Amino acid sequence: xxxxxxxxxxxxxxxxxxxxxxxxxxxxxxxxxxxxxxxxxxxxxxxxxxxxxxxxxxxxxxxxxxxxxxxxxxxxxxxxxxxxxxxxxxxxxxxxxxxxxxxxxxxxxxxxxxxxxxxxxxxxxxxxxxxxxxxxxxxxxxxxxxxxxxxxxxxxxxxxxxxxxxxxxxxxxxxxxxxxxxxxxxxxxxxxxxxxxxxxxxxxxxxxxxxxxxxxxxxxxxxxxxxxxxxxxxxxxxxxxxxxxxxxxxxxxxxxxxx
Numbered sequence: 001x002x003x004x005x006x007x008x009x010x011x012x013x014x015x016x017x018x019x020x021x022x023x024x025x026x027x028x029x030x031x032x033x034x035x036x037x038x039x040x041x042x043x044x045x046x047x048x049x050x051x052x053x054x055x056x057x058x059x060x061x062x063x064x065x066x067x068x069x070x071x072x073x074x075x076x077x078x079x080x081x082x083x084x085x086x087x088x089x090x091x092x093x094x095x096x097x098x099x100x101x102x103x104x105x106x107x108x109x110x111x112x113x114x115x116x117x118x119x120x121x122x123x124x125x126x127x128x129x130x131x132x133x134x135x136x137x138x139x140x141x142x143x144x145x146x147x148x149x150x151x152x153x154x155x156x157x158x159x160x161x162x163x164x165x166x167x168x169x170x171x172x173x174x175x176x177x178x179x180x181x182x183x184x185x186x187x188x189x190x191x192x193x194x195x196x197x198x199x200x201x202x203x204x205x206x207x208x209x210x211x212x213x214x215x216x217x218x219x220x221x222x223x224x225x226x227x228x229x230x231x232x233x234x235x236x237x238x239x240x241x242x243x244x245x246x247x248x249x250x251x252x253x254x255x256x257x258x259x
Contacts, residue, residue, distance in 0.1 A: 004043070005042060006038050006044045006098065006101075007047075007048070007092050007101055008035075008104070009048050009102070010049040010103075011050060011081055011103070011104060011110075012050060012056065012059065012070075012081075012104075014106060014107055015104055015105065015128075016056060018129035020159065022149075023158060024156045024157065025159055026059070026152065026157075027156065028059050028061075028062035030154075030155040031059065031062040031065075033152055033155040034047060034068075035066065035068070037127070037152075038102050041100050042099065042100055045098065046092070047068045049068065050070075050073060050081050050088070051070065052081065053072050079109075082107060082109055082110070085103075085105070086113050089101065089103070089113060090113070090116070093116070094120075098122070101125070102127070103124065103126050104126075104127045104148070106128030106132050125145075125146070126141050127145075127147075127148050128147070130149055185234070189204075189207055189208065192210060192211070219238060221238045222234070223235075
């Protein structure tokens with residue numbers, strides 16, 4: 001009896017954000033768990049982790065370190081990961097001879113894709129997170145659905161919560177960056193001085209210390225870049241901070257009245 005061929009598609013943003021809401025994340029040092037899990041069903045021919053990888057550099061490098069090429073989608077384009085996963089999955093269905101399709105995601109938008117794969121007599125298996133999975137997916141696949149928290153139990157690590165003062169700091173720093181698309185440190189610096197309603201009535205020294213604190217806490221990063229020939233201290237949000245993904249939704253909802 002020949003070994004069945006397996007292809008794996010990972011909606012990594014869906015998995016990462018879903019786990020972060022539970023104060024968990026997949027240990028980048030154990031990223032090979034995807035391949036190990038898939039290999040129990042047959043010969044793994046291809047693994048396709050899809051995300052806007054600028055937000056998950058550590059995890060992207062972990063995949064690459066295991067010989068898995070992450071599939072990158074356009075930054076900031078809505079549903080770009082979902083669209084890419086559907087397209088790549090259907091290409092694999094019609095142009096390749098895979099027997100088993102394993103999908104990591106709990107997004108209900110993939111139900112038509114799963115129905116299409118089943119209609120082509122493909123075996124489909126789904127791994128997703130508890131409390132963040134469309135019930136129709138579970139009902140459709142029944143015994144071929146598995147909870148990531150159970151299967152990946154030993155590969156999940158706890159994330160450290162941001163203390164309350166730091167959480168408030170994140171909200172204000174994030175708001176400034178989000179609304180103004182800052183690049184230079186001095187832009188954020190002047191924004192802080194001009195908006196005491198968000199940051200308090202700070203002098204220049206205190207404003208600088210606030211930015212330094214955000215950098216020290218890992219909420220934002222700072223680097224040097226040459227812009228028009230001039231060296232500029234560039235800053236940005238560190239989306240790899242364990243709680244950034246969770247807090248992003250809080251701040252988006254909190255400030256959407258200002259959109």
